[in-house]
Amino acid sequence: MDFQGTLFEAPPSGVRSFAGLERRALSRGAWVDVQRTWLPGADEVFAALVAEVPWRAERRQMYDREVDVPRLLHTYGVGEPLPHPVLEEARDALSDHYLPELGEPFVTAGCCYYRDGRDSVAWHGDTIGRGRSQDTLVAIVSVGDPRRLVLRPRTGGESIAIEMGHGDLVVMGGSCQRTWEHAVPKVAHAGPRISVQFRPLNVF
Template sequence: MDYQTSLFADDTTDSVALAPERRRLTRGAWVDVQRSWLADPDAVFSALVEEVPWRAERREMYDSVVDVPRLVHTYLAGAPLPHPALVEARTALSRHYLPELGEPFVTAGCCFYRDGRDSVAWHGDTIGRGRTADTMVAIVSVGDPRRLLLRPRGGGSSIALTMGHGDLVVMGGSCQRTWEHAVPKVAHAGPRISVQFRPLNVF
């Protein structure tokens, strides 16, 4: 997938410009990509590492309880975000996608992939309204590049997006119901943080 780089901050309004490239998938799903979109990703990465109250989670898997292979934290609706660029990003995303989404992005889920061993398995954000209705999840990535894989739910060929420092990916339409996504383990990778902006009651 070859996307053109477009950004950037509008010097006259201090707003964040959005001009993503859209790829239509199947069954009403789509994905938007905008490279190098986030302003000052170095400062955002540092703030996230230092200020987010990261926690390790455990979950049941088969007959045992295992560590979730990443650190997590979620900023619920109304909670202050750890860097002004993320507030600006959420505002810009809400404004840009309002005609399609019909509501703002209000929560920010954060995942800290400390190295190549940290990952997330195949899944869709289908807890809450994403199970039955079209919605959007906007992901901003900072830190080392990692691949985001997407595949049709129920089987089919996957596609890969490399999310780089400051890149934006938005999954929309039926993507959470009809497709799955994952961040696989890799042999070597530095730390990377993803911030997932979601509407209310989408998980």
């Protein structure tokens, strides 16, 4: 692990407010919220995630062969404790803030460990479960080296890119999972980065 944290970051002191949240309306009822440096104690959270999460490597069928999934994974299910108390606070703050739009809390936390620029995730939407037919929200907290989250309409059209920095929050909402796709593309050079995706029940 060669990620260089924030040298002068203050200790965690509670999840920051949503006062600087910026919403970008997309097509067909989709939208994306971005809040920079939202997660307090991002250095400490990153170190805890690297050390405490039981990371696993997966393989998937790709046409006629099995290939390695280019990132490490773990999911915390409903009721499972998260590896750092700031993440518990983050999930609760997101549930409170988005309750009027989502109508329910965030209850799971999927974790992805991008070890370097060769790790990535291909174009997809979270359409297993209720996301296939219903509007929903997926909230992503990123810690570690910056990486681009790229989104494009499923029906074709111009893509957009959001650079997710250390401690940043991105929330995909409305019809985003059904009408848009997102990806984290490979890059020539990048240090380690971890994303934590908070989701409501039965959204994958």
